[in-house]
Amino acid sequence: MKTNRSRRFLTLLTALLALSMFAAACGGSDDTESATGTATSECGTNNAVVKGDKVTDKTVAVVAPSDSQDLAFTQSMIDSLTRLGIEPQVTDGTFQVEVAADAIRGYAEDGINVVIVHGTQYGGSLAEIAPDFPETSFIWGTSTSTQDIPNIFAYYPEAQQGGYVNGWIAGELADGGSIGVVGPVEAGDAVSYINGFRAGAEANGADVAVTYTGSFSDVALATEAAEAFLTVGVEVLTGTSQSAVGAVNVANENKIPWFGTQSNQEAWSTDQVVASQVYHWEVILDDMFEMIDEGTLGGEAMSLTLENGGLLVEINGCYNLDSDVLSGAGDIVDQIIAGDINPPA
Amino acid sequence: MSEFFTLSVLIATFASAVRLAVPYLLAALGETIGQRSGVLNLGVDGVMLLSAFGAYYTVIETGSHLLGIGVGLLIGLFMGVVYAVVTVHLHAKQGISGIGIFLFGLGFSDLLSQELVGAIQPIKKLPSLAKLPLVGGIFEPLEDIKYLGQLLFSHNLMTYVAFALVPTVTWMMNNTTFGLNIKAVGENPQAADSLGVSVGRTRFFAILIGNALAGLAGATLSLQLGVFQQNLTNGLGFIAVALVYFGAWRAKWVMAGAMLYGIVTATRLQWQARDIIPNSASDLAAMTPALITILALVLLAKRVRGPAALTKPFSRH
Numbered sequence: 001m002k003t004n005r006s007r008r009f010l011t012l013l014t015a016l017l018a019l020s021m022f023a024a025a026c027g028g029s030d031d032t033e034s035a036t037g038t039a040t041s042e043c044g045t046n047n048a049v050v051k052g053d054k055v056t057d058k059t060v061a062v063v064a065p066s067d068s069q070d071l072a073f074t075q076s077m078i079d080s081l082t083r084l085g086i087e088p089q090v091t092d093g094t095f096q097v098e099v100a101a102d103a104i105r106g107y108a109e110d111g112i113n114v115v116i117v118h119g120t121q122y123g124g125s126l127a128e129i130a131p132d133f134p135e136t137s138f139i140w141g142t143s144t145s146t147q148d149i150p151n152i153f154a155y156y157p158e159a160q161q162g163g164y165v166n167g168w169i170a171g172e173l174a175d176g177g178s179i180g181v182v183g184p185v186e187a188g189d190a191v192s193y194i195n196g197f198r199a200g201a202e203a204n205g206a207d208v209a210v211t212y213t214g215s216f217s218d219v220a221l222a223t224e225a226a227e228a229f230l231t232v233g234v235e236v237l238t239g240t241s242q243s244a245v246g247a248v249n250v251a252n253e254n255k256i257p258w259f260g261t262q263s264n265q266e267a268w269s270t271d272q273v274v275a276s277q278v279y280h281w282e283v284i285l286d287d288m289f290e291m292i293d294e295g296t297l298g299g300e301a302m303s304l305t306l307e308n309g310g311l312l313v314e315i316n317g318c319y320n321l322d323s324d325v326l327s328g329a330g331d332i333v334d335q336i337i338a339g340d341i342n343p344p345a
Numbered sequence: 346m347s348e349f350f351t352l353s354v355l356i357a358t359f360a361s362a363v364r365l366a367v368p369y370l371l372a373a374l375g376e377t378i379g380q381r382s383g384v385l386n387l388g389v390d391g392v393m394l395l396s397a398f399g400a401y402y403t404v405i406e407t408g409s410h411l412l413g414i415g416v417g418l419l420i421g422l423f424m425g426v427v428y429a430v431v432t433v434h435l436h437a438k439q440g441i442s443g444i445g446i447f448l449f450g451l452g453f454s455d456l457l458s459q460e461l462v463g464a465i466q467p468i469k470k471l472p473s474l475a476k477l478p479l480v481g482g483i484f485e486p487l488e489d490i491k492y493l494g495q496l497l498f499s500h501n502l503m504t505y506v507a508f509a510l511v512p513t514v515t516w517m518m519n520n521t522t523f524g525l526n527i528k529a530v531g532e533n534p535q536a537a538d539s540l541g542v543s544v545g546r547t548r549f550f551a552i553l554i555g556n557a558l559a560g561l562a563g564a565t566l567s568l569q570l571g572v573f574q575q576n577l578t579n580g581l582g583f584i585a586v587a588l589v590y591f592g593a594w595r596a597k598w599v600m601a602g603a604m605l606y607g608i609v610t611a612t613r614l615q616w617q618a619r620d621i622i623p624n625s626a627s628d629l630a631a632m633t634p635a636l637i638t639i640l641a642l643v644l645l646a647k648r649v650r651g652p653a654a655l656t657k658p659f660s661r662h
Contacts, residue, residue: 067455067575069464093455093575180618186627210624211617214631218579219570220368224361224611228618231357242574249467249571268467 037165037306037333038275040326041266043318052282054085056289058113058137061089063103065119066217068092070242072262077118079263080281084289088116095217101125108133114292115139120188126152137297139288142189144301153288154301155281159189159261161336162277162311163196164343166259168332169275170197170236171204172325173257178207180229182239182247184216190240193261193277196343197238200332209234219246226250248273257319264314275315283310307337349615356496358611363504366607368393368566368578370507372585373592373599374514375558380589381518382551383531383654384432387443388424389559390582391450396420396563398454401573402461404468414503414564421560424450425553433548436658447582455575462573470571471501503565510558514596527551531652534659544659559585584638591642593649602638609634 060081064074068090081088089112094100100122107115108129117126117140130138130149140146141155170179179201183194198208209232213221223246226237230250238259239247245268251258252269260268260276284302291300304310313329315321335341348354372389379386399420400413407413428446431437474484475498487498518524526547529537534544559582566581567573584606592599613630616622622630 067459067465069459070574071465075464095576186624209618209620211614212624212627212631213614214628215579217574217576219572219574219577220365220566220579220581221610221614223570224365225614225618227357227361228611228614231354231615232618245465245467245572245574246570249470252467253470267464 037162037311037337038313038315038326038329040315040321041264041317043270043316049079049082052083052085055286056084056086056114056293058289058292059089059111060086060114060116061107061112062091062116062118063094063100063107063122064090064092065095065100065121066093066242070263071265071267072240072242072244074118074242076263076279077116077281080279080285081116083280083282084285094119097121097125101129104138105129105132108136113137114289117141123147135297137288137292139285139298144303146299146301150299151297153291153298155284155303156301157189157192157279157304157311158306158345159193159277159311160196160199160343160345161306162261162313163193164200164203164336164341165306165313165329165332166238166261166275166277167197167200167202167206167208168204169200169321169325169329170238170257170259171201171206172322172328173274174201174204174206174235176205177235178209178232179236179238180226180232180234181208181210182222182225182229182237182244183210183212184222184241184243185214186212189262192345193240195345197259199343201236206236213243215243216241217243219243222246223250230254230256266314266316266318270316270318272319273316274319274321275313278312278314279304280310280312283308305337306333349619349621352492354615356492358615359608360495360499361611361614362604362607363500364569364607365610366603367504367507367569368562368581369585369588369606370600370603371503371510371562371565372559372582373588373603374507374510374596375555375562376586376589377555377592377594377596377599378514378518378527378551378558379555380655381531381594381652382527382548383534383652383657383659384548384552384555385439385443385586385656386428386446386552386555386559387440387583387586388428388446388450389443389562389585390578390580391447391454392421392424392556392559393563393566393578393582394450394454394576395424396560397567397577398457398563398573400564401468401567402457404568405462405466408469410469410471410568413568414561417560417564418557419560421557421563422553424560425556428556429549429552432658433545433552436660439656439658451576454573458573458575465572465574467571468568471503471565471568473499473501474505475499477502501565501569503561503569506561507565508600511596511600518596523547523550528652530659531654534654534657538659538661548659584635587638587642590651591638591645593645594651602641605641606634606638609637 091103139153143154146152211225222243226247248268264276396417400417403413403416475488488494588602591602
C-alpha cells in the first residue's frame, strides 16, 4: 500500500512536471491556455489514477455495462470517482439491460444516496425506476436529457472535440494517406468521437474510412476490422469501445500509430498509442455532488468539453511527437474552445 | 468494388475468414460429438470463457503458448466431467444444466480476470508456424511463397489442428467402435444398452471430448487475439451450437458452416473498410452472417434429422 502511495505521488509529480514542461515549451500566455486540452505524459511513467480528497459523504454506486478495468468507457467513470476520493459500490458487466435494471433498483432500495447509471441503454429502465425513489439521485449518461425527471442528472461528453484534435494529429502522421476507424455501434459518444475524428483528419488532408462492427464488446470483430484496414494500406488507426483492444493489438504488431478515446490507452501499447482523449467525469460530477449535498437531486444535464477540462487529450511521451505537431494540436484546442472550430457531433 | 477482387485482397479476406472460423469450428466439432451421443450442451460458451481465461493467464505467468493451450484443454476436460456427472449420472435437464455452466463460466472467468489480472493487458498472439521455435525454419520458406504462403502457411498451429480434426472426427464416428457407439446411444439408447453398450460411459466420454474441444476453442480464441476480457466469446459458443444443426451433425458440413460464417463476416469487414458498404448500412451488414446462417438452417431443417435421443436422459428403470 505504501509503495502504491509513493508511486502515485511520483506519478502526480511527473504528470505535473510534464504539464509544466509542455506549457513552457509552448511559450507565451496564449499557448499556456492550450494546455487546458492537452497533456503529455513522461515516457516510462505509469498512468495510475491518484485518489483525491473525498468530495461528498453520500454513498455512491455505479452500474456499468463493461468491466471496470476496461481502459475504456467504464474505467473512465471509476477513475473519475477515484480522483474525487469516492469508493463506489460497483456492478459492472451488465450488458443485459434487465440485469442492470435490477442492480439500479437494488441500490436504490438499499438506501444508496447516488446511483450512477453509466450507459445510454439503461435510460428506459431508469425512467421507470427513478420516480419510485424520489430521495435517491440518479446520475445517468451518456445522455443530453434528464427525461424531465427531477431526480435524474444527465451527462454527455462532447467527444467530437477531442476526436477532432486526435484526428488532426492523425492527419499529420498520415501525411495525406488514409486512416482507419474501428467503431462499435453507430450510437452515443462513439459516433461523436468518430465524426469529430474524421473532420479533424480530413481538415489535415487525410482520407478516413470507418467500419462499425456492430458490437461494443466483440474483440475478434474489432481485430479483423483492423486487419481489413491493413489491406487498404492505412497509415493510422483509431477506435472506440472496450472491443478496441483487439484493434490496438493489430496496430502494435504492424507498427501503426493508434489514437484512443475514453481512457488513457498507453498501457495497451507504449510504442504505438500516440494520444488518448480521456474523459474526466470528475469535472461535472463534482458540481453534481455539490448540488446533491445542497438538496437538488437532479434536473440538469452537463457535458464534458475541452473548455471545462472534462476532456483532455493525453499525449504519450514515449511516442516523441514532433514539437510542431504538439503546438499545432494546442492551437486546434484553442480554436475549438474559442468556437472558431465546431467539430461535427 | 473492383479492388476487392484482386488476388492479394481475396487471400487476405480468406485468411481473416479462417481466423474467425477456427474457434467456431473447434467448439462446433466438440458439440457435434456430444450431440451425436444424445447430449445437448448449451454451456459451450461458458467452458470457452473459462478456458480462454485459463490459457491467457497461463501465458501471462509463463510466457508459453503451448502451456496455455494445455491449460485450456484441461479446463475443458474438467468442465466436461462436471457436466457429464450432472447430466448423465444425475439425469439433470440438459438445457438448464448447460445454461448453468454458461452463467458460471461467464461470471467466474470475469471474477478471476479482475482478481488475478486487473486492467486488460495484451499478450503475444499465437505465432504462425514459421515463427514457432525449433520447427519454424521448415515453414519459413513456405510462408514466403507469394500468395500461396499467406493462403496456406501463415496460420497458427491451432488452425491446422482444427481443420485436421474434421476428417479425424468423421473417421472416428464412422470407423471406430467408440464412434459407432456414440451414434448408437444418440439414436436409440435402449437398443444400444440391450446390445451391451454402456450408454452412460459412452455419453460420459463423448461429453468429455466435446468439452475438451470447447476448451481448445476458448484457448485458441484468447491466444489468437492476444487478450482476454469479460465475455470475450460474445456468444460464440451459442453460434457453435447452431452450426451443429447447420452442419446436420456431420463434421465436414459443420466446417462448411464455420467457414461460411467466417467468409461472410470477413467480406463485410473488407467491404466496409473500402466503403463498398456505406456506414448507413452498417447495422444491416453486421446482421448478415447471422441472417445467412438462419436462412441456411431454415432450408436445411426440413431435409435433415438430428439424433433421435438428443436431450433425452437415459435410465434403465
